[in-house]
Amino acid sequence: xxxxxxxxxxxxxxxxLASLNLIPFSSFAAKKKSYxxxxxxxxxxxxxxxxxxxxxxxxxxxxxxxxxxAVLIKQIRSEEENVLLLDAxxxxxxxxxxxxxxxxxxFKLMSLMQYDCATIGNHDxxxxxxxxxxxxxxxxxxxxxxxxxxxxxxxxxKIEPYKIFIKDGVKIGIFGLGVELxxxxxxxxxxxxxxxxxxxIANKIAEKLKTKEQCxxxxxxxxxxxxxxxxxxxxxxxxxxxxxxxxxxxxxxHTSLEKPTKIRNLSHKNTLIIQVxxxxxxxxxxxxxxxxxxxxxxxxxxxxIQNKSF
Amino acid sequence: xxxxIKYLFVFSLVFNLIGCQPPIYEKTANNSIQINSxxxxxxxxxxxxQPYKEKxxxxxxEVLIISADEFPKERGKPETKLGNLVADLSLDIANxxxxxxxxxxxxxxxxxxxxxxxxxxxxxxxxxxxxxxxxFENELVVVTISKTKAIELxxxxxxxxxxxxxxxxxxxxxxxxxxxxxxxxxxxxxxxDYDIKQFKILTSDYLANGGDKMNFFLNPIKIEFxxxxxxxxxxxxxxxxxxxxxxxxGKLDGRITFE
Numbered sequence: 001x002x003x004x005x006x007x008x009x010x011x012x013x014x015x016x017l018a019s020l021n022l023i024p025f026s027s028f029a030a031k032k033k034s035y036x037x038x039x040x041x042x043x044x045x046x047x048x049x050x051x052x053x054x055x056x057x058x059x060x061x062x063x064x065x066x067x068x069x070a071v072l073i074k075q076i077r078s079e080e081e082n083v084l085l086l087d088a089x090x091x092x093x094x095x096x097x098x099x100x101x102x103x104x105x106x107f108k109l110m111s112l113m114q115y116d117c118a119t120i121g122n123h124d125x126x127x128x129x130x131x132x133x134x135x136x137x138x139x140x141x142x143x144x145x146x147x148x149x150x151x152x153x154x155x156x157x158k159i160e161p162y163k164i165f166i167k168d169g170v171k172i173g174i175f176g177l178g179v180e181l182x183x184x185x186x187x188x189x190x191x192x193x194x195x196x197x198x199x200x201i202a203n204k205i206a207e208k209l210k211t212k213e214q215c216x217x218x219x220x221x222x223x224x225x226x227x228x229x230x231x232x233x234x235x236x237x238x239x240x241x242x243x244x245x246x247x248x249x250x251x252x253x254h255t256s257l258e259k260p261t262k263i264r265n266l267s268h269k270n271t272l273i274i275q276v277x278x279x280x281x282x283x284x285x286x287x288x289x290x291x292x293x294x295x296x297x298x299x300x301x302x303x304x305i306q307n308k309s310f
Numbered sequence: 311x312x313x314x315i316k317y318l319f320v321f322s323l324v325f326n327l328i329g330c331q332p333p334i335y336e337k338t339a340n341n342s343i344q345i346n347s348x349x350x351x352x353x354x355x356x357x358x359x360q361p362y363k364e365k366x367x368x369x370x371x372e373v374l375i376i377s378a379d380e381f382p383k384e385r386g387k388p389e390t391k392l393g394n395l396v397a398d399l400s401l402d403i404a405n406x407x408x409x410x411x412x413x414x415x416x417x418x419x420x421x422x423x424x425x426x427x428x429x430x431x432x433x434x435x436x437x438x439x440x441x442x443x444x445x446f447e448n449e450l451v452v453v454t455i456s457k458t459k460a461i462e463l464x465x466x467x468x469x470x471x472x473x474x475x476x477x478x479x480x481x482x483x484x485x486x487x488x489x490x491x492x493x494x495x496x497x498x499x500x501x502x503d504y505d506i507k508q509f510k511i512l513t514s515d516y517l518a519n520g521g522d523k524m525n526f527f528l529n530p531i532k533i534e535f536x537x538x539x540x541x542x543x544x545x546x547x548x549x550x551x552x553x554x555x556x557x558x559x560g561k562l563d564g565r566i567t568f569e
Contacts (some may be wrong), residue, residue, distance in 0.1 A: 050359055050363075054431070056431040057429065058380040058381075058382045058432055059429050070354070077406055092444055093445050094427055094428075095442050096369075096442070096445075098436050098445060099441055100362075100365070101366075105362045109359070112355055113355075192555065244369070254370075
């Protein structure tokens with residue numbers, strides 16, 4: 001993307017970076033095509049919120065809504081060349097749309113918005129493992145998870161641990177992690193799905209994506225949850241105990257982060273964690289500006305989808 | 311079609327992650343912009359939603375009752391209007407259905423904050439809103455537990471900072487969580503003084519199966535299905551109250567306090 005387009009779009013979108021970006025980027029932005037911009041859009045815990053909250057909702061009046069999110073995503077796609085749209089799980093359960101249609105419309109809308117991939121949350125098991133399997137044909141995007149063993153279930157062979165995307169020459173490896181199901185989901189729903197300890201798996205896969213697959217960016221789509229008072233594994237702990245992961249896109253705890261949490265990881269590099277609340281009220285946007293030497297800068301926005309003025 | 315979108319750029323910053331250096335520039339911006347848009351995709355999404363919505367609305371827009379109060383879903387509070395409402399009404403409805411075979415009636419209802427999934431607004435409460443509040447197909451169950459398990463329950467309630475309970479019991483907890491052994495001795499004495507041998511707790515089958523780590527419900531003396539889903543109990547209560555000309559009124563009565 002040319003610099004001119006970048007600046008123009010910054011001004012247009014009220015991005016607030018037009019002047020700001022000149023500081024960190026002045027050294028390279030002047031050269032043509034000296035960086036590649038990768039735009040990551042993300043949601044989590046949408047919980048079947050197809051329609052916006054009603055205007056009389058005590059907490060989220062008029063917020064969210066899939067048709068509005070679709071417009072926003074379309075707008076960003078028209079401005080950016082390299083967009084990845086990701087969901088960190090718990091797509092299902094929360095409105096009568098799920099009770100009546102079992103997630104069919106959710107998957108169809110996500111397909112329409114061109115989601116690139118999603119991971120599986122605990123509530124995605126709410127109609128059982130059969131419920132997920134039945135809905136998969138309505139999704140034109142893959143589901144990824146690396147720490148649920150589905151080998152003895154109907155989902156065997158249908159969920160991949162990771163996916164690799166190549167955008168403008170940048171190789172991006174994305175893998176999925178899910179929360180421990182025992183105590184959260186009834187056994188009769190998840191059946192023979194086995195939860196595997198995520199830290200070791202995350203390190204193994206990130207290492208593989210880095211060295212064997214030669215990925216430039218490694219993203220973890222996590223439904224582990226941002227943090228807990230207990231010693232339960234969380235995104236914060238995962239970031240500290242792993243290396244090679246650039247970004248953790250989280251879910252489960254419905255945490256709304258205004259900016260990425262930056263964690264010093266096992267190899268003393270930065271791992272960022274982001275999460276955008278729930279119910280499709282916000283769309284997160286993280287832009288990587290990747291230099292020739294593969295180092296990068298990042299900008300982040302937590303975009304609120306709302307139908308009335310503040 | 312015209313769709314107004316307003317979205318807020320809550321945050322905008324630039325990190326520099328080159329090497330391990332700290333960010334050289336970070337800034338928070340607070341700009342909002344408005345897009346008026348009728349792009350084909352949004353219309354496409356609306357068209358996709360429409361047939362599903364029509365069928366759903368026909369069923370879900372039924373107004374069950376008027377609420378005089380807001381019942382916000384709140385985290386980290388020992389009791390909430392929402393939790394009190396649902397726990398009280400569950401006990402009310404269950405007592406109408408549940409006929410004990412041993413002459414022991416339900417002591418109290420315990421639910422979990424996480425299971426109540428949305429806030430109730432002031433004004434019209436529709437069937438759809440109750441589905442949002444309680445989307446799960448959980449059944450009401452009566453679990454008979456030993457007094458040892460009941461002490462575990464109370465300890466759990468203390469440690470977790472509170473969950474919805476019905477108002478015929480109240481708990482005044484100390485701020486700091488007492489040692490389990492200490493509470494055990496204390497409560498054993500109270501239970502012995504009152505000759506209490508077991509408790510009957512109304513809850514959902516999800517929690518009775520150890521959901522939310524309520525492990526004190528596991529391996530109980532007895533578990534009995536009331537024969538109604540929690541959601542249907544809420545719907546039935548709303549309809550009954552509405553028929554009597556009543557509205558939903560919020561109540562906080564200090565049933566769980568931390569001094």
